[in-house]
Amino acid sequence: MLKHHGRKREFAMRAIAITEPGGPEVLVAEDRPKPEPKPGEILVRVRAAGVNRPDCLQRQGHYPPPPGAPEIPGLEIAGEVEATGEGVTGFAVGDAVCALVPGGGYAEYCVVDERTALPVPRGLTMAEAAGVPETFFTVWSNVFDRAGLKHGETFLVHGGTSGIGTTAIQLAKAFGAKVFATAGSDEKCAAMRDLGADMAINYKEEDFVEVIRRETGKTGVDVILDMVGGDYANRNLKVAAVEGRIVQIAFLNGNKAEIDLSQIMMKRLVFTGSTLRARDAAFKGEIAQALRRQVWPLLDDRAIAPVMDSIFPLEKAAAAHERMEDGGHIGKIVLEVD
Secondary structure, eight states, X not given: OOEESSSOOOSEEEEEEEOSSSSGGGEEEEEEEOOOOOXXXXXXXXXXXXXXXXXXXXXXXXXXXXXXXXXXXXXEEEEEEEEEOTTOOSOOTTOEEEEEOSSOOSBSEXXXXXXXXXXXXXXXXXXXXXXXXXXXXXXXXXXXXXXXXOTTOXXXXXXXXXXXXXXXXXXXXXXXXXXXXXXXXXXXXXXXXXXXXXXXXXXXXXXXXXXXXXXXXXXXXEXXXXXXXXXXXHHHHHHEEEEEEXXXXXXXXXXXXXXXXXXXXXXXXXXXXXXXXXXXXXXXXXXXXXXXXXXXXXXXXXXXXXXXXXXXXXXXXXXXXXXXXXXXXXXXXXXXXO
């Protein structure tokens, strides 16, 4: 039996639809049916939703939602539990939560598998909390689980002022790594240093391969998180240390590259990659539990926090996507829902 908050639920909700593949202008506010939580799910009254690069790819027709996921874009939300499905034990009506979702975030209501929800950290606003799940789940899964970054190692992240980048810098520093980061302006490099990056490299003015080889005495870095792809693939191999790990999570400069396989062999490198959206709730739930144990105390104390670029009302989702795609943002772009 569903447990509801307050009066009988209304049928309709406002949501952002993708009317056809295209530019930001195809994002349009529509009335949609209010979803019902199934067993093991919670219904969240969304107060804020994060905007992420995969949302733009979905809007363009390049990244369809996985089977069973809503067609409404949006991969992370924050709000209050409005209702709980059968068997839910971790949350109650009225709880403030943030959550990773496979879709449906750009709406007034969203259903969430309770395993992928977490309490809103103390001291974070709803808008800030909405900017946590996608980047923190992604960075933890790839940098710490997949690549095994350890205290005392060296770490390089490209796109250091993106939502992923700002999160990766903070988490890597918090867990004792030396951090290198790249970005395309002096303003962005200053922002990365403010977040704790030991070396911020403006790739438009310096070759990150030369800088890192010089700064590490030619030993290179232990872990690389790359969202650029293209010609960065071979350059990453050059700056990876012996036994280094490279994790590919996007390819803004293209998904094809010519690489020197001898670098992988001679340095015994691991070149891996992943996507998170299509993974099942059980896998994401394991990441959620690790974050709750190891990262949530840092967020509760604001030892780390999401970097906020801008906040738009839900109806201005198109403007939020324009901001994402103009490349000037530093940190998270978030939609607020009245």
